[in-house]
Amino acid sequence: LRIEKDIVGERSIPSEALYGIHSARAFENFPVSGRRVNPSLIHAYGAVKLACALTNFEIGSLDEKRFRPIELACRAMMDGKLDDHIIVDALQGGAGTSTNMNVNEVIANFAIISIGGKRGDYSIINPLDDVNMHQSTNDTYPTAMRVAAIKGIKKLELSVVSLLESFQRKEKEFADIVKMGRTEMMDAVPMTLGKTFSSFAEAVGRDRWRIYKCEERLKVVNLGGTAVGTALGAPRTYIFKVVENLRKITGLPIARAENLIEATQNLDQIAETSGILRTLAVNLIKICNDLRLMSSGPDAGLNEIRLPLLQAGSSIMPGKINPVIAESVIQASMDVCGNDQVIASACASGNLELNHLMPLIADKLLENIEILANSAKILSTLCVDGISANKEKCLASLVSST
Numbered sequence: 001l002r003i004e005k006d007i008v009g010e011r012s013i014p015s016e017a018l019y020g021i022h023s024a025r026a027f028e029n030f031p032v033s034g035r036r037v038n039p040s041l042i043h044a045y046g047a048v049k050l051a052c053a054l055t056n057f058e059i060g061s062l063d064e065k066r067f068r069p070i071e072l073a074c075r076a077m078m079d080g081k082l083d084d085h086i087i088v089d090a091l092q093g094g095a096g097t098s099t100n101m102n103v104n105e106v107i108a109n110f111a112i113i114s115i116g117g118k119r120g121d122y123s124i125i126n127p128l129d130d131v132n133m134h135q136s137t138n139d140t141y142p143t144a145m146r147v148a149a150i151k152g153i154k155k156l157e158l159s160v161v162s163l164l165e166s167f168q169r170k171e172k173e174f175a176d177i178v179k180m181g182r183t184e185m186m187d188a189v190p191m192t193l194g195k196t197f198s199s200f201a202e203a204v205g206r207d208r209w210r211i212y213k214c215e216e217r218l219k220v221v222n223l224g225g226t227a228v229g230t231a232l233g234a235p236r237t238y239i240f241k242v243v244e245n246l247r248k249i250t251g252l253p254i255a256r257a258e259n260l261i262e263a264t265q266n267l268d269q270i271a272e273t274s275g276i277l278r279t280l281a282v283n284l285i286k287i288c289n290d291l292r293l294m295s296s297g298p299d300a301g302l303n304e305i306r307l308p309l310l311q312a313g314s315s316i317m318p319g320k321i322n323p324v325i326a327e328s329v330i331q332a333s334m335d336v337c338g339n340d341q342v343i344a345s346a347c348a349s350g351n352l353e354l355n356h357l358m359p360l361i362a363d364k365l366l367e368n369i370e371i372l373a374n375s376a377k378i379l380s381t382l383c384v385d386g387i388s389a390n391k392e393k394c395l396a397s398l399v400s401s402t
Contacts (some may be wrong), residue, residue, distance in 0.1 A: 020105035026098035046077030051246035069111035097140035229261035308386030
């Protein structure tokens with residue numbers, strides 16, 4: 001064990017731990033969800049800390065002896081090599097301070113041992129004075145959240161494009177298959193199966209465009225604002241260079257907010273982005289329910305299309321196959337809708353100069369992005385791509401209709 005001190009007192013820390021006393025206290029104080037901080041947020045935090053350290057080095061506030069090991073540690077965090085050392089619960093008090101301190105301590109200790117020092121010897125590299133120089137949780141946490149969200153959005157867009165293309169291929173494949181259209185679950189007028197899949201494609205296409213535009217909503221960050229956006233303690237040269245360095249490090253079109261105080265107070269862009277993600281979830285629920293109905297049967301249902309046979313559907317009824325991918329995507333999408341309500345409530349509940357619920361907002365936002373990316377992917381590859389048309393049943397229903 002090693003002994004570390006903070007303003008509360010002393011406590012023992014495992015000698016081999018990269019985290020320190022602040023992380024240990026937070027780990028004990030918030031045994032809430034059992035979920036750690038989303039890895040994508042940790043990786044983004046590494047990029048934010050690197051941008052800050054690089055800027056401090058460039059303006060002469062951080063010497064090369066300390067900067068180089070900090071840089072090494074930040075890059076290790078960006079690459080996911082330090083995930084296991086961020087031990088705090090995802091749902092923590094303090095507007096993300098526990099996450100920021102956990103990150104600071106892990107980077108400091110990794111940097112210390114990389115140059116032959118002992119963990120906890122903060123006379124070499126200090127988590128606050130060096131790693132957190134010219135920073136606050138108030139600006140680093142929301143910036144890391146936005147960086148993580150933009151990266152996730154880019155992956156989500158690829159999954160949505162893949163799903164869109166799957167529906168478009170089926171639109172062409174089923175272009176000449178005539179079937180009954182239905183309104184209010186009753187027979188209506190004839191249409192083609194291709195037109196049904198064309199409608200799915202059109203809806204997903206709108207989602208793709210909305211998701212693409214999310215980047216503009218998320219790219220403006222308050223990094224450099226330090227405490228409540230006042231830029232307290234940060235040199236003017238640092239404020240103007242740090243976002244530029246973050247843009248270079250991440251390859252993302254990050255921009256500095258003109259009004260750092262406003263950008264620290266308000267999270268309406270996050271709420272707007274979450275609403276766009278919810279809209280995709282709404283479309284996925286509708287589409288998947290239609291696929292379930294159209295594939296129902298095989299004998300006593302509509303049975304107009306056949307979904308891929310993936311797994312046995314019953315422990316008691318032989319031969320039963322269920323539309324499991326559609327059902328999985330529906331559940332995931334409903335989870336997204338629920339998370340969106342949480343995000344909206346949390347974004348509305350910030351007080352005065354800061355939103356204290358950022359850990360909850362980040363957790364739900366990044367979860368939604370991941371859930372939707374995975375859902376769109378499996379819906380495309382494991383369901384839509386393998387759909388076939390039951391031409392005979394479509395024709396029979398049409399001929400027997402009024």
